[in-house]
Amino acid sequence: MKIGVYPGTFDPITNGHLDIIKRSINLFDKLYIVIPSNMSKTNLFTVEERINLIKLATKEYDNIIVCATPLLTVEFAKQVGASYMIRGLRMVSDFEYELQLSTFNKKLAPEIETLFIMASHEYSFLSSSSVKEIAHFNGDITCFVPDVVEKAIREKYNK
Ligand code: ADP
Numbered sequence: 001m002k003i004g005v006y007p008g009t010f011d012p013i014t015n016g017h018l019d020i021i022k023r024s025i026n027l028f029d030k031l032y033i034v035i036p037s038n039m040s041k042t043n044l045f046t047v048e049e050r051i052n053l054i055k056l057a058t059k060e061y062d063n064i065i066v067c068a069t070p071l072l073t074v075e076f077a078k079q080v081g082a083s084y085m086i087r088g089l090r091m092v093s094d095f096e097y098e099l100q101l102s103t104f105n106k107k108l109a110p111e112i113e114t115l116f117i118m119a120s121h122e123y124s125f126l127s128s129s130s131v132k133e134i135a136h137f138n139g140d141i142t143c144f145v146p147d148v149v150e151k152a153i154r155e156k157y158n159k
Pocket residue numbers: 007008009010011014015016017020086087088089090094118119120123124125126127128
C-alpha cells in the first residue's frame with residue numbers, strides 16, 4: 001500500500017493546501033494530513049479546530065486521514081508506514097527552508113522521500129497568514145479558503 005504524509009500547520013487550511021492535496025491524492029492509497037501538536041508557534045485555531053476544518057474541507061476524499069502528532073513528522077511517517085512526505089513550494093523564499101527541512105529529514109529517516117509539488121500559479125502568493133491578515137482587517141477572503149474556513153475565521157475575529 002502506498003502511504004503519504006502531508007505535514008503542516010494548516011492555521012487554517014487554504015485553497016492552496018487543497019490544491020496540493022487534490023494533485024497528490026491519486027499518488028497514494030492513503031494520505032495522512034498531519035499537524036505537529038507541540039509546535040511553539042501561536043496559532044489562531046486550536047489543533048482540534050484545525051483538524052475539524054481540514055476534515056470538512058476534504059470530506060469528498062475517502063482515503064484521507066487527518067490527525068495531530070507529538071512526534072517529529074518523519075517519526076510519524078515511519079509509524080504509519082509512509083514512504084513519502086509531501087510539501088508545497090510557492091516562491092523561491094520557500095526553497096531555502098524546505099531544502100533545509102528535507103535534508104534534515106533525509107538524515108533522520110533515509111527511507112522516506114520528500115516530494116515537492118509546485119504551487120499552482122493562482123495560489124503561489126497564498127498563505128494562511130495572509131488570509132488571517134486580510135480577514136483581520138475585514139477583507140474578502142472567499143476566493144482563498146473553503147466556505148467552512150471563511151465562516152470559522154469570521155467567527156474568531158467577531159468574538
Ligand atoms: P508549515 O508551517 O509546515 O509551513 P503550512 O500549513 O504553512 O505549514 O504549509 C504546509 C505545506 O503546504 C508547506 O509545504 C507549504 O509550503 C505548503 N503550502 C502552503 N500554502 C501553499 C500554497 N498556497 N500553495 C502550495 N503549497 C502551499
